Amino acid sequence: MFELFILILALIISLIIVIKAADVFVDSIVEIGLTLGISEIILGVTASAVGTSLPEFGSAMIAILTGSPDVGVGCAIGANIWNIAGILGVSAIFAGLITTKMQEVRRDGSMAFLTTLTITTALLLMGEISFVVGVILIIMYVVYLWILIRAQKSSKDREIECCEVDEKNKDLNKKTILMAVLGLVGLAIGCRAIVYCTVELSVMASIPEVLAGILLAFGTTAPEFFTVLTSAKKGLNSLAIGTVFGSNIFNILIGLGIPSLFVTIPVEPITIYFDAPVMVFMTLLLLFLIKRGMKLTRVEGIILVASYIIYIVTRLTIFS
Structure with missing residues (x-):
């Protein structure tokens, strides 16, 4: 009973740390972006996306390279x-x-969408992620970064502010960078604690392995959740959407691309024929909902959450 109390207390404290760290990380990364003249969306799909995707990337790498490839692939696709x-x-x-x-x-x-379509097609055709597929995935990410760099260079919207901010924020930049790093570290530590507490509580409660895996996936995506939620509540919409798009691109192209350079990754049939196609469908659904008015309202949010609930229930009841 005492151990249960400690785990619940640690979980609550970890959540508080993560919420505060996400707030600091978002504020700092936006300030850095404004100082350097980097657009909000590019900050979202690069720095914010990569930073918050580190738990999934690390989990996938460790799982794949230590002989549990299904867990690694499932983590990447499930997270997306x-x-x-x-x-x-x-x-x-x-x-x-x-x-x-x-x-x-x-x-x-x-x-x-192209990322999800590529990995799903490769899985349907080959049933695994080979070295060749890994090279293709990494090349796609390099090309995407090149497109982002070109987009940033051609954007001169903040040229007027650059000179002012540059001069008066030289000292502030160092503090802001430090706060961004501390925020990211806080996210990593807090989320790692959330993952640990979640797994331990699931073991104590005798929760089935499949459900425990889903809870673990929630833990690894906690940085994205709090960063996106904080960004959205602050009105930083491009940062919120950019973080999700960038994270999903990174999870597949780098999270699965890099480990496949070292070992061929076999994938279980349920992931190939159910999880991966669902990932493609969810991406298409999001694009459809956004394109209707270049926005997501509460109604669209409810549709997305309902879709996820249907997926989870189906996964646990029919395909578990």
């Missing part, structure tokens, strides 16, 4: 489904409205 249907859905419900721009949907949304 949750990022779209769960995180953006919940954020839209709480924020009330998340807006975006056509160019962001065309570039980052299309890349997210």
Whole structure:
């Protein structure tokens, strides 16, 4: 009983740390972006996305390279489904409205869809992620980064502010960078604690392994959840959507691409024929909902969350 109390207390404290760390990380990364003249959306699909995706990347790498490839692939694909249907859905419900721009949907949304389509097609054709597939995935990410760099160079919207901010924020930049790093570290530590407590509580409660795996996936995506939710509530819509698109792209192209360079990754049939196609469907659903008015309202958020609930119930009852 005492151990149960300690785990619950640790879980609550970890959640508080993660919420505060996400707040600090979002504020700091936006300030850095403004200082350097980097657009909000590009910050979202690069720095924020990669930073918050480290738990999934690390989990997938460790699982794949230590002989549990199904866990690694499941973590990456499951995280992507949750990022779209769960995180953006919940954020839209709480924020009330998340807006975006056509160019962001065309570039980052299309890349997210192309990523899911590529990995799903490869799995359906080959039944595994080979070295060749890994090379293709990594090349796709390099090309995507090149497109982002070109987009940033051609954007001169903040040229007027650059000189002012540069001079007066030289000292502030160091503090802001430190706060961004501390926020990211806080996210990593807090989320690791959430994962540990979740797993331990599931073992104590004799929760089935499949359900424990889903709870673990929730833990690894906690940085994205709190970063996106905080961004949406602050009105930083491009950062919120950019973080999800960028995270989903990174999870597949790098999270599965890099380990496949070292070992061929076998994938179980249920992931190939159910989870991966659901990931493609969720991405298409998100793009369809956004394109209707370049925004996500509470209604769209409810649709996304309902879709995720249907997926989880189906996964646990029919395909478990």
